[in-house]
Amino acid sequence: MQTEHKSLHRPDPIWPVDISIGRGFTQYCEGMTAQPVDSSPEDPAQILRLLPPEWHEQFLDEYHQALDAAHEVWRFQHLRDVLHLWHLRAVAYSSPGFSDALQAVRENRADEFTSAERVIPGWPDRQ
Template identity: 75%
Template sequence: MTAQPAQSSADDPGEILRLLPAKWHEQFLSECHGALDAAHEVWRFQQLRYVLHLWRLRAVAYADPGFDDALEATREDRADEFVPAEHAISGWSDRLR
């Protein structure tokens, strides 16, 4: 029987780094190392999974070509460039109650 490479997971650090723009690598690696250190205590292992999941979501957003423009629009409060949440997310108004 030959060894097969493990199937890549969405929260795999290598996959996250591959997708993540280079300017975010240092912060990602720093947070990953911190979570890995914490994971030596078994009850804190979930922290590592959380950090990897959060960074996967960030990597998807940060890799989007329009991310920097959208971020700037947010900082400049250009609300007219965004779709209101209640129009984009079904049941949003109910969640606010």
């Protein structure tokens, strides 16, 4: 029994490799999409979907600054840090009750919050 093969060849000298794909593999892939199975929570598009609209401009400004700086290899970690922090912010900012809690902080209504000393072991020693 002879198997049909399609040959994929990229004609540039940087990638001179032929890849043969068997008929079974091609049939297997017919129902697949090009969408990723899981996206990273630190994916900028994922952050924008989660983030309330009033924060989009600030996020995009900080993201683009970090992205531009990441062209310097030693600054790449800063881009990852920005995305990580904005993911955490997006989770917090989109949580029900966040706006009310933020207003309580602005009005110094400390009685509505649990102190760090009660929640984080060893907090007083860190001060």
